[in-house]
Amino acid sequence: MIGNDQISILKHDIYRKEGGADETVSIEFKVKNISDTAIGSTLFEAELYDIEGNTLNTVEKKTFDFKPDTTRNLRID
Numbered sequence: 001m002i003g004n005d006q007i008s009i010l011k012h013d014i015y016r017k018e019g020g021a022d023e024t025v026s027i028e029f030k031v032k033n034i035s036d037t038a039i040g041s042t043l044f045e046a047e048l049y050d051i052e053g054n055t056l057n058t059v060e061k062k063t064f065d066f067k068p069d070t071t072r073n074l075r076i077d
Contacts, residue, residue: 005034005035006033006034006035006039007031007032007033007034007035007039007042007066008031008032008034009029009030009031010029010030010031010032010071011029011030012027012028012029012030013027013028013029014026014027015027015028024077025048025077026075026076026077027046027048027059027075027076028073028074028075028076029044029073029074030071030072030073030074031044031071031072031074032069032070032071032072033066033067033068033069033070034069035068036068037068038065038066038067038068039066040064040065040066041062041063041064041065041066042062042063042066043060043061043062044060044061044062044063044074044076045058045059045060046058046059046060046061046076059076059077060076061074061075061076
């Protein structure tokens, strides 16, 4: 289990979808509010690297009204 005292990252996966010359990469992750209170908003950030360790992109995903003991599936494209 990865996370902190409020949010736990239960699972994460990388998805690739090829469409001719274009390739879409998505990161999907499952998170859970493990605190006793609602979280007004959360901001998740992911850095994408190439095989040589160079940063390709940094993307963010923001969610709102994360109730206690609930799980969400998020996808960053």
